[in-house]
Amino acid sequence: MVDAVSYPNTLPRPSEELAQLEAIWATPGGWRIVTDVNNTVIGLFYTATAVLFFLLAGILALLMRLQLAVPSNTFLSQEAYNQIFTMHGTVMMFLFAVPVVEAMGILLLPQMLGARDLPFPRLGAYAFWAYLVGGLIFFGTLFFDLAPSGGWFMYPPLSSSQFSPGPGADFWLLGIGFIEISAIAGAIEIIVGVLRTRAPGMTLDQMPMFAWTMLIFAGMIVFAFPAVILATLLLELERAFNWPFFIAARGGDALLWQHLFWFFGHPEVYIIFLPAAGMVSMIVPTMCATPLVGYRLIVVALIATGFFSFGLWVHHMFTTGIPALSLSFFSAASMAVALPSGIQVFAWIATIASGRLRWTTPSLFVLGFLVIFSLGGLTGVMVAMVPFDWQAHDTYFVVAHFHYVLVGGMVFPLFAAFYYWAPAFSRLALSEQLGKWIFLLMFAGFNVAFFPMHLTGLMGMPRRVYTYPAVMQWDVLNMISTIGAFLLAAGIAIFLVDVVRSLRPAMSKTAGNVWGAATLEWLPNNVYGLRSIPAVTSAYPLWHHPQLAKEIEDGRHFLPGSITGLRETIVTSPFDATPQYLLRLPGPGWTPFLAAVLTAAFFMLLTVKAVVLALICGLLGIAMTVVWMWGSDLKPLPPVDIGANLKLPTYATGSLSHAWWAMIVLLLVAGSLYLSYVFSYLYLWTVSPQVWPRLSALAPIAYPIVSALLLVLGSAILEIARRVLPGRSRSSGAFVGLAGLAAAALTGALVIDVLAQWRAGLRPESDAHGAMVYMAAFLQGQLTIAVLAMTGFAIARSFAGRLDRKRRVAFDNLGLLYHYTVGQGLLGLLLVHGFPRLAG
Amino acid sequence: MPLVSRPRLIRTIRFILYGLIAITLGGFLFAWSGLYSVAASRGHFALTNAILTFGMRNSVRTHALGIEAPQSYSDDLSALGAAHFHDGCAYCHGAPGVPTDPIAQRMLPPPPDLSTAVRDWRDRELFWIVKHGIKYTGMPAWVAAQRDDEVWAIVAFLRQLPTLDAAGYRELALGGLSIRPQIGREIATTEDTSGAMSACARCHGADRRGPKSHLVPVLHGQSAEFLIAALEDFAAGRRASGIMQPVASGLSPAERERVARYYAGLARPGAPNRLESAAAVERGRELATQGDPNAKIPACMDCHNTAALNAYPRLSEQHAAYIVNRLRNWRKGITSSSATDAIMAPIARSLNEQQIDDVAAYFASTTASTSKEEKQ
Amino acid sequence: MIPARPCWYLFGASMLLGGCTSDVQSVMNPSSLQAVQIVEVAWFLFGFGTFVLVLVIVTLLLAIRGPLRIRQALARESTVIWLGIAFPAVTLTVLLVYGVWVMRSNLNLPHGGSPVSIEVVGEQWWWRVLYHAPAGPQIASANEIRIPVGSPVTLNLKAADVIHSFWVPSIGGKVDMIPGRTTQLQLTVDRPGVYRGQCAEYCGGAHALMAMDVIAMSSSDYAAWLERAATVPATPETDIGLHGRSIFLAAGCGACHTVRGTAAAGSLGPDLTHIGARRSVGIKTLPLTRENLMRFIVDGQHVKPGNLMPEFRVLQPQQLEALASYLLSLKAAD
Amino acid sequence: MSDTFKLSLGNLLQVLAPPLIWFLHLTTVYAAEALICIGPAGAAATMMAWTIALATVAALTALLLTAWTLHRDNARHPQSLGSSRFLRGVSHLLILLSLLGIAWTILPTVFLPTCA
Structure with a gap:
């Protein structure tokens, strides 16, 4: 354990050290800024882009409110309205809510945790550029009348090729699938960042609450998003190749989509809400100048929310004719998820009671959040009551409910956060005076806009209607809502004025700790984060250690400069944050930007069926990634001293390595995608067992047995390959041969399985069973291709003398992916060949 | 440290901006002075000509890049193209046995003789030129921009043009029409003197003779009401066709009615050649009489029978190629604002390719009497 | 007891404004056993919600500026x-038990009398209604459902194309109509009347216009109506009516529509056998009048954009008049 | 595998076990309901009752087991500080919430018929 009081560096620092640090971390100038990967720059860009999408989707909302202001309005056509409401929901959920939280995480986390940067800066840059380019193209479809119009939930069969023939739905499916992949990339970065790059001594009970929420946020993404990625894959395969996953006439089922979509969609709400709650948990103690009451209770609440929110997806399906008992299980789960919210609300109130609340703009937004979110939570309990939901479902009551939850629970805290953290990243703080006006307009506008919707809903107004006849007499309430929406918009417009007037993004010489806050991000910062990294002994280090700022600036704590001449940060153990090794980080480069643009181009060209061009872009994108990966696994150096004679290694392998952790998280994503697939397979069987084949129609059992043997053999070969890795940097023929053999075994197993099914007469487009069987091969094929690519990469590195027994992260990751792929393959064989034998 | 360092960027932008202003100003002064001559009588300098031709050629090549030309053209297609060429193109470009008009020869640039000029172009480039015309040359764009199928007919004919002599051209373009030699008095005093430019019979046939191209509909025995409405729709631009719009707008209402009554009074020219497969005809019959409730397709025979409104066309003995082309155009979203299109376009859009072929085969194989029986 | 104009109470309680006088399609104006139970749940929940919200706000205010003793306790x-x-x-335990109990009583409703079973099929964007009388022909109608008061009615709900949701707030909660499945809604309506409903699951294009009426009538009226509905409408007696019928057949209306007793037997669109007795044209978008009928025939894509029926602008004005007269005459003799 | 990793994994499982048990219990009873209700109607109610009883007993046992390991670890390291002790405290409360969640899940089975 490191003692903070005995400073690691007692002597004055060499004069050139700071200049060197600044030079190493310097932001590239001019157009080359797109090559930058530093979390502060990317974080600011990311946040600004997310806010841009918030404004764009907000304008769409205003258009809708204008259309609904009076009955039988002709301001928007039916088709235009349907496109607009689809885009409003999709953009708000996928292009604003999740990205803005991820952006704030990328911006704030390293500073809060005392890291120089996140562990995978290039991945973060890639995620951002992919999101920006993909998002702008996706939004642009609106101007070409190509936007999807099937609602943000895209229920089949309405979204099938039969009922949505144009490319709109494809834009949605590929665009959203792609943006989700970018979100997962960000989530991996955040999980590894929070667990492995905290300042020495920052144990889990001293971690800033925002970091806790981001950790759980990212963890939830890992398990929730794969479900919707699978759903979008299934639907796109159905649209493009006529594989009937959702077509009832061929054994598919429309409700399968709903199960998968809401298994993602419900946690999504909490994915959005938790980080916002984390921001509140940071702001409230500062504004009351007192520690958070019930830190442990809040962590319990966060973890419980993370789990409970996965158990209530069916509550979006209360009206689909599912048996009452099933519904009641999910009604119960919906009640359970109310508990953690209650804990948090009363913990904040307790914190306010234990201190003295200052009337600042962030405080106002937090108070507004507490009131609005409570009401939203209560209407949430109402719609969790099955009989009430039978009436309220898909009406404006629900529209009111989830806007109270999302705007109240997320947008208000976000504005509080903007006002709260602006001084940490800008030369000027935002205006307190304007801020109060903005709050008033937004709070009043929000309630005037959305409270009446509870009533319009009870008066029978369904959602997603582009007009209504005067006889329904919903006009007065709708007019009030429209006026409220414009008040809310006025508040946001003034906010923009304030941003233009006051926000001067800067890396150093910021407005600083104007609130008297207690966490590390308020220490003097620069592009490189803190000048030196302190050992943390308290959850509120700045309050407990008033001279910290000065000491940090003087470089008296750990890692006061760059030791290896590269960007670096300390990797610590996940629980007690003991320093483990020094991670050398990559600097600016074109590859993340180009790879992102090319990936976006690949998906979008695929949508417009320009397959050749798409493939070219895809391959170039992969090439970019290979170039970027090639330079990432640096040669090990002798251990270095980061201060106080603390010697840290510069290279780590196995479970110590941050790359290993990232791979494990990625495999969790793959695993949860595959579990979603297994669920889908079994679910479709319960719906239409009649399309499952008789025993006689199945492929002979010999095929899967050979396949399985090949898989196991492959795993064994790869382990032998690990043994023959050379001790020193030189290439090894034995290794190359064995690795190639292992890859061939994996490919062979897949080919044999597909061949067996094809020769047994099974076709993917014939029925749901056929489609599901080939889907297993499709998923296995994706991983096999990834393994092939990584094997090629490892072989190339071996030839280049960059892979040996010590420097072997590239191989470790291949091994993990390989064994996982084998495991998934075996499970797939068991399911596809075994289950019909069992059930038939 | 500020996020973006600006000075160099700003200097570059300023340089570009000033340059642009200088160029714009110079150009304006030249145009304003009137020094440039726009006379067509003088021709271009050789250099100007070379630059213009270079620009034109490359513009066409680049713009035509994304166009996919068919592998081959049917005789139906080139016959249709020939018929329109005679009416719409020969005046300027001439044709075998048809000299270019002297007035057209004085255009700048003079319209090229296509029997040699087409060799310089790929099919997709010819298509692009015919469809879009060429700026500053007098080459007009196609009248109905969305009718790519008609433009391809011209391309098909242009490919055949270099091989034709005067007799061959005449056979193809006039469709076997024999034009009565006119006496001096007639030539001196009537409007229609030569070439039978707008004679309907060149394409649609007359008396017992049906259309030469199977892409041209059989008008014999259709109701006059339907034919008048169709001509009016073409004349008013409610129906889009680069071939029919010029012809129909050249006729007075009285003439339209007379020609419609003429064709309405003709007997069907006899069943077209029956190359349709029996299976396709059977599938087509099923669809035409029962519809396809799953795909929301109503039965064709409920409207296209002999007892139906006169506003509807009769489809028995109609050429399959014509029906397929028309249905496929609707399916591609080429819709006009005529009253009949309002009914048929949405129905046609719900047919798939196979159904289009089947139903066309069926109608081509029926005669007026069989279709009557099936309805009653 | 449920107040007569419940919407007013809600409104008065929440924001002192006028205008909320519509019970056309209100959840809070129940007319069936099931809907009444749900409204009771709703009122209970509103009370509970108000109580908790007030609790939170009061604690919050106390935490900010309350007496020190209370603040210390709160902290x-x-x-x-x-x-x-x-x-x-x-x-929440109380709420859960209450909710489950209501679900149970919704399932265990009295099954007295001969249960009436009606099939409703959601189509883009209208409602096909099929009455399966024990004897006699199957009666098809569209966009209005007639049911008897006082006896349990089972609606068998299906979808022809995409997912729809059957929702008539005054008589009960919504139930989705899903392709490939049959869902059920059981109701016992307790007073005669006309109850408006509309599709509650977004189903594309004209989803907003997919409305319907449920007409609850006394058992004897219902039986009489069913008998009349089973009859074939008489041949028109007027010249214009006869002319209209010939236009109806010659214009191809029968390709999509059925009029029993004629050659028109299409099934793509609504059955028009007794259209003259219905309340509306164009799926509740227009009341049934001669002008509206004519308008829907020639201008239907403006009335209900995207609907399957093409616009028959080929019809001459007098043909259209005749057609409308014929359609209006299609009803059982009283 | 390094020791830190094993230690972390153990602590992590301790924290995540209670809500995971709740989730498995919920999905088990939900899946059982879905499977039992497509089978023959006669035996549904009894099969459902047995499934719920078994699943609940299994879940409670697992929760008890988690609680026992917590007490064991607390006893073994009475003065340990930092993350592990903190997480054990978190785990305790999660057991409580998960118990409540499981109770709510089985509560409706008392009132409602199996497949309706």
């Missing part, structure tokens, strides 16, 4: 456990 972690865990645990 304890045990208070968080009491208010944040214990209190919700108890109240």
Whole structure:
């Protein structure tokens, strides 16, 4: 354990050290800024882009409110309205809510945790550029009348090729699938960042609450998003190749989509809400100048929310004719998820009671959040009551409910956060005076806009209607809502004025700790984060250690400069944050930007069926990634001293390595995608067992047995390959041969399985069973291709003398992916060949 | 440290901006002075000509890049193209046995003789030129921009043009029409003197003779009401066709009615050649009489029978190629604002390719009497 | 007891404004056993919600500016456990039991009398209604459902194309109509009347216009109506009516529509056998009048954009008049 | 595998076990309901009752087991500080919430018929 009081560096620092640090971390100038990967720059860009999408989707909302202001309005056509409401929901959920939280995480986390940067800066840059380019193209479809119009939930069969023939739905499916992949990339970065790059001594009970929420946020993404990625894959395969996953006439089922979509969609709400709650948990103690009451209770609440929110997806399906008992299980789960919210609300109130609340703009937004979110939570309990939901479902009551939850629970805290953290990243703080006006307009506008919707809903107004006849007499309430929406918009417009007037993004010489806050991000910062990294002994280090700022600036704590001449940060153990090794980080480069643009181009060209061009872009994108990966696994150096004679290694392998952790998280994503697939397979069987084949129609059992043997053999070969890795940097023929053999075994197993099914007469487009069987091969094929690519990469590195027994992260990751792929393959064989034998 | 360092960027932008202003100003002064001559009588300098031709050629090549030309053209297609060429193109470009008009020869640039000029172009480039015309040359764009199928007919004919002599051209373009030699008095005093430019019979046939191209509909025995409405729709631009719009707008209402009554009074020219497969005809019959409730397709025979409104066309003995082309155009979203299109376009859009072929085969194989029986 | 104009109460309680006088399609104006139970749940929940919201706001105010003693009490972690865990645990248990109990009583409704079973099929964007009388022909109608008062009615709900949701708020909660499945809604309506409903699951294009009426009538009226509905409408007696019928057949209307007793037997669109007796044209978008009929025939894509029926602008004005007269005459003789 | 990793994994499982048990219990009873209700109607109610009883007993046992390991670890390391002790405290409360969640899940089975 490191003692903070005995400073690691007692002597004055060499004069050139700071200049060197600044030079190493310097932001590239001019157009080359797109090559930058530093979390502060990317974080600011990311946040600004997310806010841009918030404004764009907000304008769409205003258009809708204008259309609904009076009955039988002709301001928007039916088709235009349907496109607009689809885009409003999709953009708000996928292009604003999740990205803005991820952006704030990328911006704030390293500073809060005392890291120089996140562990995978290039991945973060890639995620951002992919999101920006993909998002702008996706939004642009609106101007070409190509936007999807099937609602943000895209229920089949309405979204099938039969009922949505144009490319709109494809834009949605590929665009959203792609943006989700970018979100997962960000989530991996955040999980590894929070667990492995905290300042020495920052144990889990001293971690800033925002970091806790981001950790759980990212963890939830890992398990929730794969479900919707699978759903979008299934639907796109159905649209493009006529594989009937959702077509009832061929054994598919429309409700399968709903199960998968809401298994993602419900946690999504909490994915959005938790980080916002984390921001509140940071702001409230500062504004009351007192520690958070019930830190442990809040962590319990966060973890419980993370789990409970996965158990209530069916509550979006209360009206689909599912048996009452099933519904009641999910009604119960919906009640359970109310508990953690209650804990948090009363913990904040307790914190306010234990201190003295200052009337600042962030405080106002937090108070507004507490009131609005409570009401939203209560209407949430109402719609969790099955009989009430039978009436309220898909009406404006629900529209009111989830806007109270999302705007109240997320947008208000976000504005509080903007006002709260602006001084940490800008030369000027935002205006307190304007801020109060903005709050008033937004709070009043929000309630005037959305409270009446509870009533319009009870008066029978369904959602997603582009007009209504005067006889329904919903006009007065709708007019009030429209006026409220414009008040809310006025508040946001003034906010923009304030941003233009006051926000001067800067890396150093910021407005600083104007609130008297207690966490590390308020220490003097620069592009490189803190000048030196302190050992943390308290959850509120700045309050407990008033001279910290000065000491940090003087470089008296750990890692006061760059030791290896590269960007670096300390990797610590996940629980007690003991320093483990020094991670050398990559600097600016074109590859993340180009790879992102090319990936976006690949998906979008695929949508417009320009397959050749798409493939070219895809391959170039992969090439970019290979170039970027090639330079990432640096040669090990002798251990270095980061201060106080603390010697840290510069290279780590196995479970110590941050790359290993990232791979494990990625495999969790793959695993949860595959579990979603297994669920889908079994679910479709319960719906239409009649399309499952008789025993006689199945492929002979010999095929899967050979396949399985090949898989196991492959795993064994790869382990032998690990043994023959050379001790020193030189290439090894034995290794190359064995690795190639292992890859061939994996490919062979897949080919044999597909061949067996094809020769047994099974076709993917014939029925749901056929489609599901080939889907297993499709998923296995994706991983096999990834393994092939990584094997090629490892072989190339071996030839280049960059892979040996010590420097072997590239191989470790291949091994993990390989064994996982084998495991998934075996499970797939068991399911596809075994289950019909069992059930038939 | 500020996020973006600006000075160099700003200097570059300023340089570009000033340059642009200088160029714009110079150009304006030249145009304003009137020094440039726009006379067509003088021709271009050789250099100007070379630059213009270079620009034109490359513009066409680049713009035509994304166009996919068919592998081959049917005789139906080139016959249709020939018929329109005679009416719409020969005046300027001439044709075998048809000299270019002297007035057209004085255009700048003079319209090229296509029997040699087409060799310089790929099919997709010819298509692009015919469809879009060429700026500053007098080459007009196609009248109905969305009718790519008609433009391809011209391309098909242009490919055949270099091989034709005067007799061959005449056979193809006039469709076997024999034009009565006119006496001096007639030539001196009537409007229609030569070439039978707008004679309907060149394409649609007359008396017992049906259309030469199977892409041209059989008008014999259709109701006059339907034919008048169709001509009016073409004349008013409610129906889009680069071939029919010029012809129909050249006729007075009285003439339209007379020609419609003429064709309405003709007997069907006899069943077209029956190359349709029996299976396709059977599938087509099923669809035409029962519809396809799953795909929301109503039965064709409920409207296209002999007892139906006169506003509807009769489809028995109609050429399959014509029906397929028309249905496929609707399916591609080429819709006009005529009253009949309002009914048929949405129905046609719900047919798939196979159904289009089947139903066309069926109608081509029926005669007026069989279709009557099936309805009653 | 349920107030007569419940919407007013809600409104008055929430924001002192006028205008909320519509019970056309209100959840809070129930007319069936099931809907009444749900409204009771709703009122209970509104009460509960108001109570908790007031509790939160009051605690919040006390925490900000309350007496020191209260603030010290509020700041304890045990208070968080009491208010944040214990209190919700108890109240939510009560709510859950209540909700489940209502679900159960919704399932166990009296099954007296001969149950009436009607099939409703959601189509883009209209409602096909099929009455399966024990004897006699199957009666098809569209966009209005007639049911008897006082006896349990089972609606068998299906979808022809995409997912729709059957919702008539005054008589019960919504139930989705899903392709490939048959869902059920059981109701016992307790007073005669006309109840408006509309599709509650977004189903594309004209989803907003997919409305219907449920007409509840006394058992004897219902039986009489059913008998009349089974008859074939008489041949028109007027010249214009006869002319209209010939236009109807010659214009191809029969390709999509059925009029029993004629050659028109299409099934793509609504059955028009007794259209003259219906309340509306164009799926509740227009009341049934001669002008509206004519308008829907020639201008239907403006009335209900995207609907399957093409616009028959080929019809001459007098043909259209005749057609409308014929359609209006299609009803059982009284 | 390094020791830190094993230690972390153990602590992590301790924390995540209670809500995971709740989730498995919920999905088990939900899946059982879905499977039992497509089978023959006669035996549904009894099969459902047995499934719920078994699943609940299994879940409670697992929760008890988690609680026992917590007490064991607390006893073994009475003065340990930092993350592990903190997480054990978190785990305790999660057991409580998960118990409540499981109770709510089985509560409706008392009132409602199996497949309706």
